[in-house]
Amino acid sequence: VQLQASGGGLVQPGGSLRLSCAASGLTLRYYATGWFRQAPGKEREGVSCISSDGNGYYSESVQGRFTISRDNDKNTVYLQMNDLKPEDTAVYFCATDILPFCSDVSGNGDGRNHWGKGTLVTVSS
Numbered sequence: 001v002q003l004q005a006s007g008g009g010l011v012q013p014g015g016s017l018r019l020s021c022a023a024s025g026l027t028l029r030y031y032a033t034g035w036f037r038q039a040p041g042k043e044r045e046g047v048s049c050i051s052s053d054g055n056g057y058y059s060e061s062v063q064g065r066f067t068i069s070r071d072n073d074k075n076t077v078y079l080q081m082n083d084l085k086p087e088d089t090a091v092y093f094c095a096t097d098i099l100p101f102c103s104d105v106s107g108n109g110d111g112r113n114h115w116g117k118g119t120l121v122t123v124s125s
Contacts, residue, residue, distance in 0.1 A: 001025040001026045001114045002023070002024045002025060003021055003023050003026075003094050004021070004023075004024075005019060005092060005093060005094045006020050007020050008119030008120045008121045008122075009120075009121070009122070011084055011123055012123070013085060013086060013125055014084065015123070016082045016083075016084065018078055018079065019035065019078065019092055019119060019121075021033065021076060021077040021078070022074070023075050023077075024075070026096065026114065027075060028072070028077055029070065031097055031098065031099070031100055032096070032099055032100060032101055032102045032103075033049065033050055033095070033096050034102065034105070034112065035068065035092060035094055036093045036094075036095060036108070037088075037091065037121075038090055038091050038118070039087075039089060039091075045059065045106060045107075046104065046106045046109055047062050047066060047079075047106070048062065048068040048079060048105065049068070049102035050068045050069070050070050050102070051100060052101070053100075054070065055102075056068040057105045059105055061087075061106075062081075062088075065081065065082050065084075066080065066081050066082070067079070067080040067082075068080075077094060079092070086123050088123050089122050090120075091118035091121075092119050092120075092121055093109075093116055093119075094116045095113075095114060095115045096113060097113065
């Protein structure tokens with residue numbers, strides 16, 4: 001199983017980015033998939049999760065600005081990030097759960113079974 005996160009980069013405050021998490025060896029639509037981030041010197045935190053039925057969930061810090069989605073044909077989960085703030089700067093990771101539903105969306109993701117390598121998002125003017 002491989003998860004490949006991509007789409008990070010440098011963006012100005014107020015800008016947008018779309019992250020992608022492409023999977024191989026595993027069918028994402030059967031499992032909950034979450035996005036997590038880790039800023040320098042901080043603990044990893046969850047930001048969003050999409051359940052197998054397609055429902056999206058968000059941490060309070062990104063609610064209303066980020067949108068999670070999934071393309072079953074491409075076996076890819078996306079995170080559309082709008083109105084980015086400097087505090088969104090972090091390495092972003094995607095990870096799958098063994099369960100089809102999301103739980104502890106804002107937690108650190110311990111127990112998730114598959115992780116992708118991170119993609120760096122830098123929000124700075």
